Amino acid sequence: MILAAYGFLVALPVALGWWLIGPARPWLDEASSAIAMMATAALLLEFLLSGRFRMISAGIGMDRSLRWHQIFAQVLTTAALLHPLFYLSPSGAAFDRPDDPSGALVLGLDAASLISGALAWLLLGVLTLTAIRRDDLPYR
Numbered sequence: 670m671i672l673a674a675y676g677f678l679v680a681l682p683v684a685l686g687w688w689l690i691g692p693a694r695p696w697l698d699e700a701s702s703a704i705a706m707m708a709t710a711a712l713l714l715e716f717l718l719s720g721r722f723r724m725i726s727a728g729i730g731m732d733r734s735l736r737w738h739q740i741f742a743q744v745l746t747t748a749a750l751l752h753p754l755f756y757l758s759p760s761g762a763a764f765d766r767p768d769d770p771s772g773a774l775v776l777g778l779d780a781a782s783l784i785s786g787a788l789a790w791l792l793l794g795v796l797t798l799t800a801i802r803r804d805d806l807p808y809r
Contacts, residue, residue: 671729675741678714682706701755708749715742746797753786
C-alpha cells in the first residue's frame with residue numbers, strides 16, 4: 670500500500686504534465702524531463718521514509734522503512750545525476766521543427782539553464798555525500 674502510494678505520488682507530476690500539455694518535444698527531452706520531475710518528487714517524499722514518522726515506520730517496520738529510504742535514495746540520485754545526459758544526446762530537435770518558429774517546442778539550453786542545472790547537480794552530490802558520511806560530520 671505504501672509502495673503504491675509512493676509510486677503514484679512520484680509519477681503524478683509526469684502524468685499531470687502529459688495529460689494537461691502532452692509530450693510535444695522529442696522523446697529524449699521528454700524522457701529527461703520526466704526523470705527530473707520524478708526524481709524531484711521522490712526527493713521530496715524521501716523524508717517520509719527516513720524513520721521519523723511513527724505512522725509509517727510502525728506500519729512497515731523501522732528496518733524496512735530505512736532500507737526503502739536507502740534504496741529509493743540511490744535510485745533517485747542516480748536518475749537525477751543521469752538526467753542531464755539525455756539532453757546531450759543528439760536529437761536534432763532544434764532544427765527539425767519548421768512548424769515551430771518560436772522555438773517553444775524544443776529545449777533551449779541557454780546560460781541560465783546550464784548554470785542552474787549545474788548548480789543543482791553539484792548540490793545534489795553534496796547532499797548525497799553528506800548523507801553517506803553523516804557520522805563523520807562534526808555536528809548532529
